[in-house]
Amino acid sequence: MSDTQTQIENRPPSVATLFLERVERTPDAEAYRYPVPAASGAGPDDWKSLSWGQAAERVYAIAAGLVDLGVASEERVALASATRVEWILADLGVMCAGAATTTVYPQTNAEESAFILSDSESRVLIAEDAAQLAKAVERRADLPNLRHVVVIDATGVESDGDFVLTLAELEARGKGYLEKHPEAVKERVAAITATQLATLIYTSGTTGRPKGVRLPHDNWSYMAKAIAATGLVTQADVQYLWLPLAHVFGKVLTSGQIEVGHVTAVDGRVDKIIENLPVVQPTYMAAVPRIFEKVYNGVAAKARAGGGAKYKIFQWAAGVAREYAKATQDNFRRTGTATAPFGLTAKHKVADALVYAKIREAFGGNLRACISGSAALAPEIGYFFAGAGIHILEGYGLTETSAASFVNPGEAYRTGTVGKPLPGTEVRIADDGEILLRGPGIMEGYHGLPEKTTEVLESDGWFHTGDIGELSADGYLRITDRKKDLIKTSGGKYIAPAEVEGQFKAVCPFVSNILVHGADRNFCTALIALDEPTLLGWAAEHGLGGKPYAEIVAAPQTVAMVQGYVDRLNEGLQRWQTIKKFRLLPRDLDIEHGELTPSLKLKRPVVEREYKGLIEEMYAGSRES
Template sequence: MSDTQTLIENRPPSVAGLFLDRVAATPDAEAYRYPVPASSGQGPDDWKSLSWAQAAERVYAIAAGLIELGVQPEQRVALASSTRIEWILADLGIMCAGAATTTVYPQTNAEESAYILSDSESRVLIAENVEQLAKAQEKRGELTDLTHVVVIDPAGVETADWILTLDELEKRGAARLEKDPDLVKERAGAITKDQLATLIYTSGTTGRPKGVRLPHDNWSYMAKAIAATGLISSEDVQYLWLPLAHVFGKVLTSGQIEVGHVTAVDGRVDKIIENLPVVQPTYMAAVPRIFEKVYNGVAAKARAGGGAKYKIFQWAAEVAREYAKVAQDNFRRTGTMSVPFGLGAKHKVADALVYAKIREAFGGNLRACVSGSAALAPEIGYFFSGAGIHILEGYGLTESSAASFVNPGEAYRTGTVGKPLPGTEVRIADDGEILLRGPGIMEGYHKLPEKTAEVLEADGWFHTGDIGELSPDGYLRITDRKKDLIKTSGGKYIAPAEVEGQFKAVCPYVSNILVHGADRNFCTALIALDEVAITEWAKENGLAGKSYEEIVSSPVTVEMVDGYVKQLNEGLQRWQTIKKFRLLPRDLDVEHGEITPSLKLKRPVVEREYKHLIEEMYEGAREA
């Protein structure tokens, strides 16, 4: 048996056990960094640290406090908060108490929050602030299982017999531990591998969300498998801003506990640019939209600097892509990242002019980024690769505990999601669907045995709903969602995500794009522009001071976007080309339910919302 197999097969039964082991192994090492806003409210945040022992003190107090409130093993404790240090401490406290965390996005409205709390039978809700508390108060009559709400940020909160602050919960827990010091260790020690650890509700495109049941063994396996890839070490500094209510953010906490590196936690997306030079991470996980925004921002800044600067940027972008493609291809064939002398010389000049500044903006120490949750446009991936920002695409679902595939370090291949994690099996079904089996696969959907049976076979194979191809040496390329593949009335199949990704690499002003063409004779697109980038463009094109809606409805903007659509079409098969498009009057967002909190497009919602624009594009048209 290999060392990797031994590591994975001899995993402890629970994340709580992993955490206790980590605290015992490196109690004084730094575990977490988190921002504390300046007392004046002005100036930069003050970053503070917690060692593993200090984190454990708070985790055990939260666990004991929940036990004091009557929480029993496997009972659910809901967590409705943005990404912050208290989210991680509370989640670990819940698991160390033997209970299970129900994750709730803070953006979820009162009605859906109430559904999740009710369906999960959550006994306690840990709410971030008065706003999250208000949702529970509004629906309290429907929440028959809920006995207490614990509020992290007490500003504006009036406590009551069923409402207490996190600080009060920790004090209660600390007092209980004085009388019973082994309480938490005993509760954690009794956890079995099949015991429920997390209940994550997938934000479905239609109908109610489904609760995905992830037992402790899923996370314990993930922690060991991530460590076994060798991609992270105890010397790393991770910058964690992804929503922890999402499985992608959550899995990063398991890997960190196993390896023992530092994690800087701050979920404020508007602070990412400001935080990167302060945190100086060595690795960071993100969704493609972040890389698209950075790319569009760099391109827009170069354009604003005048014609010469923009030409230099365009030249450097092409050099970066060529360099990355050649280097990756050579590595595949020879095991070395070599490039011809001439290309290397051009790359050196481009590095001094463009790439070095981009790396500096990421903090200067970034070894690699992990991208997941949706497909990254290969042309954007190649650009960053050539610029020295190595984006390792990965793949997984909520139902597979997030990480099923990841690109293997130096041997990464842009446009693929890499190889399976150690211990995960994959096969491609006859219709191209990706099937997965292994210790990361969910137990099933909460209280939905029929839905579970639709995707999970008796022998453990899970149907992902994604279409993909495996290379002879095991790299997976995702081509589309099975249900998102569209078939034109001419019988041609089109993967809209592929066309959409190519457009994002061509047009620096796009925020979201939806390609439509099912049962039609040609393809059309709904396009939303990035407000910041297009406003900057507008200033130089006679539209200064206009609103977003006025800018996108201007003929000059439509003409500009049309140029990029024509550029896109040059690289597509005839049946894939976009014959018509419409610019949307606003960007798509989570609040209107058009994208998920992890920034995935909800196609049916967008198509329903803008049905009139889609029909307009086909009205009276000769479908050719």
């Protein structure tokens, strides 16, 4: 048995144990960086740091405060907040108290928040601010189990010291408790068992009511050890963490960091990413494909705004990047060396000086790799960034598998695949192409839903992912689509809409979201939403400057422009995959209208229901078979 396998199999029962071990090993090393906005509200943020020892003081105070409030082992403490350092400290506090965290997205409305708090029987809610507190107060009558709400940012909040108290008050209460019971937290951590519930994450519900996924402590302990075993991150790394921590993808990154012991800069404000990157100068960060698409579209738009010559240079450099990435990856696969032919290498060097170096600088200049997950990244966008020196390692996992089941292995990464399974995770492909997984990262089941659990989890531990994929001979996985999203046309042809959508995103720099429709129809159509900032730049150059978004997308020249990109897409598709008709949406899809999940995944049923009229209009008059 390898040392790696031994380490994974002999893991401690919980991340709470790993946290205590980390604090003991490197108490003075930097653990977290976080921004403090300038007092005037103007000017750059001031970034502060916490060492592992300082973080532990706050974590122990939160844990002891929860114990003092009467929170017992495995009882749920809900956490409704955007990504910030206090989220991590609170989550660790909950775990160190032996309790379990119920994660709630801050964007979740009052009705769904109440459902999650009620279904999870959460005793305490740690709320980010007055707005999150208001949701709980509004539904208090429906939440008999909720005894306390702890507010992180107390601005505009009146504490009564009992039902409503501030995080500062909880920590003060915890410190008082520790003076009387100095070993209380360590005793709670020592009592945690591997099978004890650590986290209850509600699936974002692309269809129907969200289901609570029960993830025991052992899931996170395994993930921490398995991430460290990949060798992708080291103690010298600086991670930039902005992903929603209520999502399993963000949450798993906190476990890996504790095991490895590197620095994490935490700031969930998506509008600050571009500003923060040169300040944080991360060596790695995780993101969802939409972020890379936005960066790509932004770079293309900037080049176009610089005039015809600049845009031609960008297009040439983009083509060279893709060609170079494909050549180096192919050579690495065959020979173990990432080389390219001499002529291509020379072109790449010129393109690097003209274009790529500026892109790397925008990412902070130190980025070794990005991890992409949550949805498929269009391979052409992946190849572009790879050729520009921004190495995007796609990974794969679900809430039900604690996020990270597959990841691309460092230098040997292959764009268009999600890499190889993490050490300790087994995979097989069912007869119908569905990916089945088994291992220590698999959930215990759905909270209070035994029938739903047995639908996806076999008695021998194999989990049905609902995704369709292919395994290469040397173990790389390629996801082709969600099983339930596959389209069968009335002509009997199967189409993977995500594949077509991804190809369009690589072809059209103006697209924000696209939904391909065609189930039981005799041809495919698409609903297309355009990226507003990029579109407004184009509109100013084509006599539509100053007009509102909805008016621009309705303009004949905009439709004609998009038609050109649809034609380019169709050239590379099989006849039955081609988009025969499309409609431009009057606004972009968003989380607020329920069309995207908080991790920016498309909710197909919601979009198809909302724009049913436009879909029917595209098929009106056609002979459906």
